[in-house]
């Protein structure tokens with residue numbers, strides 16, 4: 001408890017994300033033909049009141065006149081304001097209850113809607129300083145308490161003077177009138193609150209800019225519920241990741257910078273220094289040299305499937321968790337595979353090309369339905385299984401081979417060898433992963449095994465197929481049609497020409513690695529990867545991490561969580577527990593998992609402990625990274 005400190009907090013756009021009068025206008029003017037016009041006028045008058053061209057009292061009178069508010073509008077207003085409390089205020093309820101005698105709400109708004117919102121946070125009615133409505137007998141708002149200092153210019157200053165608080169006064173707000181309290185000498189510090197709006201003049205006059213309440217509490221060592229303010233965590237998103245990702249991370253309170261392109265190694269080495277969370281797609285190369293410069297980096301998210309653009313070994317050695325989006329674009333690939341099968345079975349590319357050349361070649365020759373045909377899947381993972389289900393619903397018979405034991409979905413038939421699939425399938429579709437040993441998994445021998453006129457599809461990885469063998473198989477008629485989306489060498493940018501022995505071949509659909517490239521997939525990835533970042537930062541969970549032992553952790557309740565990443569050498573867990581025992585600490589829960597390179601130990605402990613235990617844990621030999629969460 002800090003008895004000599006008082007916290008004076010603004011309401012509109014600070015305690016809540018919105019301006020209450022804007023919301024009230026939406027409710028009270030509902031159905032009026034001139035609603036929008038009136039709202040515009042109200043906004044205009046607010047600005048005039050702020051810039052001094054009319055007095056505050058005049059602005060209040062004029063706005064109330066336009067609003068036509070009534071008592072019955074208050075309950076819906078209050079419920080909307082309750083739903084609009086600023087995120088960082090919601091997170092830090094404990095602060096308000098702990099300091100309830102020292103928190104004041106000061107506002108030029110009205111008690112009738114402020115009190116029901118802030119009292120839920122334990123703020124006392126006598127600590128709410130605001131205007132009050134006057135109603136007539138029918139419940140119409142006809143004015144306000146004119147004796148209230150807050151109904152005239154400089155009201156907040158006058159009100160604070162009257163209060164005469166016996167200690168240090170800290171003002172938090174987003175408006176100039178909040179700064180005026182400090183300017184008049186009545187407050188020790190003014191914090192410009194920018195979580196909802198940022199006004200240049202206010203920010204320029206502030207002692208400190210606080211993008212959330214977390215930052216204010218952290219600066220003043222008042223934080224009780226979070227270990228580190230998110231606004232101090234820098235996130236860098238490159239290569240134009242979907243805007244929804246930026247929104248998720250900003251809503252969570254992180255400081256997010258985004259850039260539309262990839263950075264070169266040199267640029268990234270410079271930029272990465274103060275970055276804690278890095279988001280990339282496939283073009284940014286995160287090399288060992290980049291990681292050497294990444295002193296604060298906790299996690300990297302690949303907003304795509306592949307992670308070979310990241311030096312995973314080095315990232316692991318440095319205790320940096322890497323995530324990707326392994327199934328966000330599964331459906332997109334599956335849809336394309338289905339479409340291609342149908343197009344190829346009907347020889348559509350040939351027919352379309354002829355039409356463009358002016359040739360009308362109407363015939364049913366070499367055109368088939370996919371219904372009843374055998375689809376042979378090589379690789380029965382995320383994509384293979386989903387394709388299996390949808391292909392069956394089109395009436396296809398599905399055979400599959402996977403090198404691992406995989407549960408067969410629907411009526412799909414599991415084959416024990418790849419050859420078994422190749423022997424029978426009318427359509428062969430590859431969905432294996434890109435491991436090195438899959439290089440040339442399909443070559444001349446495999447094509448020879450396939451049925452004559454087989455339809456062949458590769459949407460997996462380019463090196464999996466011997467392209468020269470595929471060319472021969474197409475030219476010989478063994479392969480009746482094929483679709484290829486991935487190539488052993490792919491141009492690095494759209495400016496580079498695409499060279500391939502497959503160019504110009506008949507009934508051959510070539511696409512530039514766009515199997516997973518749809519708006520929906522990008523959006524899914526934009527939801528998925530930030531979710532992984534947040535789980536990792538907020539709870540330590542590493543589920544689906546590419547390079548870390550995967551642990552899914554329960555949310556932390558009433559405990560502190562010690563997260564220890566270390567080189568995988570024997571005896572570290574014992575040493576951690578020895579340190580905890582030496583400090584008489586009670587372990588509430590403990591989780592350990594290792595991989596070849598590192599060990600990941602999570603220990604939940606009671607909230608009360610001597611802080612030097614943290615130092616001792618950090619000092620354990622072979623520690624890579626250590627952090628405390630609460």
Ligand code: NAI
Pocket residue numbers: 305326327329330333378379380381382383384401402403404406431432433434438441459460461485486513514515516517
């Ligand atoms: P996944 O990892 O879920 O499935 C791959 C499956 O292949 C696993 O079940 C694995 O056991 C199996 N497998 C690996 N090698 C095999 C072999 N030699 N023989 C038989 N089975 C083998 O991967 P997911 O998500 O289904 O993706 C499949 C492929 O599609 C990957 O190569 C991925 O990179 C690629 N992909 C391509 C996209 C595009 O834009 N064209 C987009 C998304 C994925």
